[in-house]
Amino acid sequence: MSSQKFETPLQINLQRSNLLLALLVMMFLGALSLLWVLPWPVYVVLLFSLLLTVSFFVVLDQHVLRRGQQQLKCVSQDSSGQWWLQKQTGEKFTAQLQGDSYLHPRLVVLNFKNIKRRYSVVLMQDSLDRASFRRLRVRLLVMGSDLNGCLRQD
Numbered sequence: 001m002s003s004q005k006f007e008t009p010l011q012i013n014l015q016r017s018n019l020l021l022a023l024l025v026m027m028f029l030g031a032l033s034l035l036w037v038l039p040w041p042v043y044v045v046l047l048f049s050l051l052l053t054v055s056f057f058v059v060l061d062q063h064v065l066r067r068g069q070q071q072l073k074c075v076s077q078d079s080s081g082q083w084w085l086q087k088q089t090g091e092k093f094t095a096q097l098q099g100d101s102y103l104h105p106r107l108v109v110l111n112f113k114n115i116k117r118r119y120s121v122v123l124m125q126d127s128l129d130r131a132s133f134r135r136l137r138v139r140l141l142v143m144g145s146d147l148n149g150c151l152r153q154d
Contacts, residue, residue: 009076009079010076010077011075011076012074012123012128012132014066014072014073014121014123014127015127016064016065016066017064017122017123018126019124019125019126020063020122021064023124024056024059024060024064028053028055028056032053035049067088069089070087071088072088072121073086073087073088075110082094083095083112085112085114085119095112096114098111098118101140103140103141105137106125107122107123107124
């Protein structure tokens, strides 16, 4: 996916998204409220409530707050089309953008893979300034058209 050449490099400094936070809170509270109306024994509902709560804090830490040394701090693409990921520790490495990434006018999910593992970056409209978000979407659309539509879009 990194065969496309671009004149200007693209740099995305990952920031907290209040919109993503609000959506996560609504989803998890909705799931918790649905658990309590199910005709299950109380101990099963409590167990699933605990699992949902732990899951919420893991997702919050990974995709909204981006805490932890293994979390990504910055995503960039150089003029040759190579993607670079930078962790909170400052470690910088190359990765390949995967075709299962998702593109929507208000949401972009970038899935990367390097030798060690996969990384997902969830970007809402408020994660970046408007111009950077648009530039990223246009670049991904151009890349997707070169890949015969491998990039998922809605």
